[in-house]
Amino acid sequence: MLVANPKGGSRKxxxxxxxxxxFASLRGGSTVVWDNNEARGTLAERAEITTPATSATHxxxxxxxxxxxxxxAGDMSHYLRTQPSRAEIxxxxxxxxxxxxxxxxxxxxxxxxxxxxxxxxxxDTGTNPRSGAWQxxxxxxxVLVVPITxxxxxxxxxxxxxxxxAAIGRADLAAGAVTVISPSATAPDPQxxxxxxxxxxxxxxxxxxxxxxxxxxxxxxxxxxxxxxASRRAWVAAAAAVADRLAARERTRPDQMPPSPxxxxxxxxxxxxxxxxxxxxxxxxxxxxxxxxxxxRAKAQ
Numbered sequence: 001m002l003v004a005n006p007k008g009g010s011r012k013x014x015x016x017x018x019x020x021x022x023f024a025s026l027r028g029g030s031t032v033v034w035d036n037n038e039a040r041g042t043l044a045e046r047a048e049i050t051t052p053a054t055s056a057t058h059x060x061x062x063x064x065x066x067x068x069x070x071x072x073a074g075d076m077s078h079y080l081r082t083q084p085s086r087a088e089i090x091x092x093x094x095x096x097x098x099x100x101x102x103x104x105x106x107x108x109x110x111x112x113x114x115x116x117x118x119x120x121x122x123x124d125t126g127t128n129p130r131s132g133a134w135q136x137x138x139x140x141x142x143v144l145v146v147p148i149t150x151x152x153x154x155x156x157x158x159x160x161x162x163x164x165x166a167a168i169g170r171a172d173l174a175a176g177a178v179t180v181i182s183p184s185a186t187a188p189d190p191q192x193x194x195x196x197x198x199x200x201x202x203x204x205x206x207x208x209x210x211x212x213x214x215x216x217x218x219x220x221x222x223x224x225x226x227x228x229x230a231s232r233r234a235w236v237a238a239a240a241a242v243a244d245r246l247a248a249r250e251r252t253r254p255d256q257m258p259p260s261p262x263x264x265x266x267x268x269x270x271x272x273x274x275x276x277x278x279x280x281x282x283x284x285x286x287x288x289x290x291x292x293x294x295x296x297r298a299k300a301q
Contacts, residue, residue, distance in 0.1 A: 002141035044091035057093035104132030150188035
């Protein structure tokens with residue numbers, strides 16, 4: 001699962017964490033949330049449990065041993081942070097002495113290890129779609145989650161990202177995406193909100209809105225058990241939409257994926273217009289098991 005939006009502050013990490021918590025708590029574990037950031041991300045700081053102080057860099061150093069016949073799930077646990085929900089967290093490398101970024105080759109090795117030991121990998125991503133780590137993740141993903149708010153800059157970069165995916169041969173990933181709308185700091189104009197719902201309802205497969213939750217705000221560690229009932233119901237609805245998309249796809253192992261093509265992303269796109277309907281009819285037909293409408297609002301009953 002790829003959680004991506006090139007805009008910082010688009011709630012990527014919050015979305016990746018919450019989906020990881022929901023899947024792990026309902027599936028009984030076997031879910032890892034990976035900070036697949038080419039430099040350094042903040043996933044580890046948002047986790048409730050922050051030990052051990054290991055990262056993807058340490059995991060890469062142990063690759064040959066872990067991928068071999070002597071490797072075990074117990075060995076993997078030295079590099080992951082187990083949360084109360086049973087989700088596992090893999091932090092991005094934050095070592096100050098490291099001067100190079102993690103590229104597609106290193107990302108592929110991490111992905112291969114995680115796919116061997118875990119049934120579901122949730123990938124939090126960075127802000128550079130041209131990086132090798134981002135490009136590898138886009139080629140490997142079975143499903144895309146697009147986290148947005150109703151802020152114009154967040155929406156514009158999400159649109160640009162969908163154009164990028166089409167340019168690198170993953171239009172299918174964009175068309176089958178689940179859009180998760182989190183609250184903005186200030187309430188959007190109702191007409192703007194409606195246009196955003198219409199656009200992403202037509203261009204992606206499902207739209208789910210999640211409510212404000214103080215437990216998820218402020219950049220502090222997320223304690224899953226303290227999230228509100230309304231919030232958790234909404235995130236369960238988002239996870240259900242993702243699960244439906246995963247069930248509709250034939251899985252491919254990371255070692256079977258072709259190398260990421262060297263296609264330059266297109267120029268940054270423009271803000272969505274209400275008349276946009278790209279792929280809307282096909283998406284509605286394909287997703288009748290999730291919702292009969294292109295936009296789905298998750299509300300507490």
